[in-house]
Amino acid sequence: MTREDFDKLAANAEPELTSIPYAIFEAAADAIVITDEWGQVQAINAAAQKLFGYGFAELAGANISRLMPEAYAARHDQCLASYRAGVGRKLNGMVRELQGKRKDASLFDLHVSVGELLLGGRQLLIGVCYDISEQLQLRQRLNHLASHDTLTNCMNRRTLHARLQEHVALAAAQAQQLALVFIDLDGLKVINDNHGHYMGDQVLVAIAERFRQQLCSEDLLARVGGDEFVVVARQIAAEQTGIDLATRLFECLQAPLSIDGISLNVRASLGVSTCANCTECDSPAPDQLIIDADFAMYQAKKAGGNRIACFNPVMRIAQQREQQRLERLRLAISREQLQLYYQPQFELNAPQRITGLEALLRWHDGPYGQVSPEVFIPLAEQNGLMSALNTWVVTRACADNRALIEAGLLDVPVAVNMSGFSFMQGDFVDKLTAIVRDSGLAANRLEIEVTETAALKDIEQARLNIAQLQSLGIRVSIDDFGTGYSSPSTLRALPFDTLKIDQVFIREMPNSAIDQAIVKGYLMLADSLGIQVIAEGIETRAQLDYLLAQGCTVGQGYWYSRPLPMTELQPFILARRAEV
Numbered sequence: 001m002t003r004e005d006f007d008k009l010a011a012n013a014e015p016e017l018t019s020i021p022y023a024i025f026e027a028a029a030d031a032i033v034i035t036d037e038w039g040q041v042q043a044i045n046a047a048a049q050k051l052f053g054y055g056f057a058e059l060a061g062a063n064i065s066r067l068m069p070e071a072y073a074a075r076h077d078q079c080l081a082s083y084r085a086g087v088g089r090k091l092n093g094m095v096r097e098l099q100g101k102r103k104d105a106s107l108f109d110l111h112v113s114v115g116e117l118l119l120g121g122r123q124l125l126i127g128v129c130y131d132i133s134e135q136l137q138l139r140q141r142l143n144h145l146a147s148h149d150t151l152t153n154c155m156n157r158r159t160l161h162a163r164l165q166e167h168v169a170l171a172a173a174q175a176q177q178l179a180l181v182f183i184d185l186d187g188l189k190v191i192n193d194n195h196g197h198y199m200g201d202q203v204l205v206a207i208a209e210r211f212r213q214q215l216c217s218e219d220l221l222a223r224v225g226g227d228e229f230v231v232v233a234r235q236i237a238a239e240q241t242g243i244d245l246a247t248r249l250f251e252c253l254q255a256p257l258s259i260d261g262i263s264l265n266v267r268a269s270l271g272v273s274t275c276a277n278c279t280e281c282d283s284p285a286p287d288q289l290i291i292d293a294d295f296a297m298y299q300a301k302k303a304g305g306n307r308i309a310c311f312n313p314v315m316r317i318a319q320q321r322e323q324q325r326l327e328r329l330r331l332a333i334s335r336e337q338l339q340l341y342y343q344p345q346f347e348l349n350a351p352q353r354i355t356g357l358e359a360l361l362r363w364h365d366g367p368y369g370q371v372s373p374e375v376f377i378p379l380a381e382q383n384g385l386m387s388a389l390n391t392w393v394v395t396r397a398c399a400d401n402r403a404l405i406e407a408g409l410l411d412v413p414v415a416v417n418m419s420g421f422s423f424m425q426g427d428f429v430d431k432l433t434a435i436v437r438d439s440g441l442a443a444n445r446l447e448i449e450v451t452e453t454a455a456l457k458d459i460e461q462a463r464l465n466i467a468q469l470q471s472l473g474i475r476v477s478i479d480d481f482g483t484g485y486s487s488p489s490t491l492r493a494l495p496f497d498t499l500k501i502d503q504v505f506i507r508e509m510p511n512s513a514i515d516q517a518i519v520k521g522y523l524m525l526a527d528s529l530g531i532q533v534i535a536e537g538i539e540t541r542a543q544l545d546y547l548l549a550q551g552c553t554v555g556q557g558y559w560y561s562r563p564l565p566m567t568e569l570q571p572f573i574l575a576r577r578a579e580v
């Protein structure tokens with residue numbers, strides 16, 4: 001505005017206004033807008049003219065709403081009305097961030113601080129304004145960075161928790177279902193190892209994008225760990241269930257990813273939890289939804305991965321039971337409450353001749369009864385109890401066998417089962433030989449049974465362990481042959497002393513032509529490689545006869561004897577001897 005305009009305003013208003021130094025008003029870098037108590041523009045400085053794009057003449061006497069959008073102006077009007085009535089809060093010092101409106105109707109972010117000027121009987125309001133669009137954008141950018149994962153642009157864990165609260169509340173208000181899917185990628189580590197972390201990062205970005213394409217704008221997508229994502233969706237349509245959502249997410253991963261010309265397959269385990277009807281919210285707390293879906297995802301992973309599991313409270317009960325069983329097993333191992341039973345092995349055409357014993361673990365879990373080793377051994381393995389258990393088994397088996405030999409009852413090797421996990425430990429041979437030495441049992445009176453699947457995990461380590469054991473005189477047999485990835489090449493690569501044909505092939509004998517062929521094949525193979533064969537699970541005379549006819553010489557099974565505790569084994573041996 002010009003000096004004349006300014007003087008006119010001053011003259012029209014109050015004589016005191018003339019004392020305002022015009023030069024300062026005009027030179028101020030921030031825009032200054034002066035209105036009367038009705039919100040009518042009385043003066044604007046040069047910076048304000050530049051900011052809003054108006055000349056003073058165009059604005060003189062106009063309502064402040066010209067410079068601010070309607071919504072704000074309405075509030076401002078109310079504010080002014082109460083101000084005039086003397087009941088509103090004082091405007092002096094009030095600071096606001098609002099939207100400014102330029103002459104060309106474009107909007108921008110505006111910071112305004114208001115001062116009062118009481119001149120005689122008149123109240124004038126001075127607004128000092130500046131454009132904060134860039135500042136706000138920067139602030140938004142910083143907020144985004146703090147709340148999102150920089151790699152995938154998914155929200156981070158902290159934000160997910162906050163937004164999930166809102167989602168649960170919204171779903172409750174609108175009586176909608178809410179589904180939460182926890183996704184854990186199955187093979188990212190392998191990609192990182194084989195192709196480097198840059199490739200791993202690109203995979204995460206691509207997968208986040210695939211997920212995003214399955215979601216609507218209201219759904220939440222978060223990355224909550226290295227290779228873990230969470231999706232939250234309110235079920236707008238009743239027929240859409242959590243499992244539908246999970247299936248969509250699962251299926252969108254099926255096509256291989258193509259990154260830098262390399263085709264990669266990524267699989268995932270997905271866990272789903274739902275908040276069935278959030279209005280009657282005895283449904284889980286938001287964080288519980290994440291915990292439940294995570295738990296279900298873990299079950300999917302445990303079942304082999306690359307699948308979906310839905311949370312159901314029974315799962316948690318089963319897991320609690322397993323946890324309790326684990327604690328009882330831990331206690332039983334430390335108190336040496338497990339038992340070793342021995343199943344004799346026989347020369348098939350001379351049933352009184354015992355050629356060996358197989359040590360088999362037994363655990364009587366108090367009131368819960370007998371637990372199969374096929375149940376408690378994996379439990380021990382998964383929870384770090386196997387080393388203690390192996391030490392106990394080998395020590396016990398060596399001591400019992402030595403007692404039998406020294407008593408002159410029986411002088412044969414005792415076979416001890418080793419899980420693949422234990423057999424592949426680097427210090428396995430050292431630990432085993434130390435126990436055998438301490439036991440005083442001759443090394444050639446011990447045999448180790450290991451399954452093929454275990455041996456195949458690391459052929460080189462297996463070959464080394466087998467050779468070391470054999471050089472000490474300890475025999476090594478391949479157990480359950482035929483149930484894993486059995487192939488003649490395993491037998492060629494690994495110098496086993498004995499091959500144990502699994503009982504599944506004996507069970508249907510002699511009626512199953514396929515099993516007959518398989519067993520014949522194994523016998524021929526072992527014969528050509530010079531490996532001894534033991535047939536497991538012989539239960540009937542017919543099975544025995546068939547095996548004998550095929551030239552199989554050694555076997556074990558209920559036909560001869562069930563596994564027996566030492567107290568029963570000794571009379572059993574004596575009785576067999578008496579038959580000779």
Ligand code: C2E
Pocket residue numbers: 343359360361372373374377393416417418419449479480503536537538539556557558559563
């Ligand atoms: P495995 O080593 O193949 O042991 C043979 C299994 O077949 C034993 O089951 C035995 O009781 C059973 N069996 C023997 N003869 C017959 C028969 O005629 N008919 C039938 N139906 N079954 C027969 P068990 O004792 O329940 O052991 C199961 C598996 O648990 C063993 O299979 C072995 O893999 C594992 N295991 C047992 N004890 C130990 C141990 O001390 N350490 C390790 N790592 N694993 C063990």
Ligand code: MG
Pocket residue numbers: 358417449479
């Ligand atoms: Mg065995």
Ligand code: MG
Pocket residue numbers: 479480500502503536
């Ligand atoms: Mg077996």
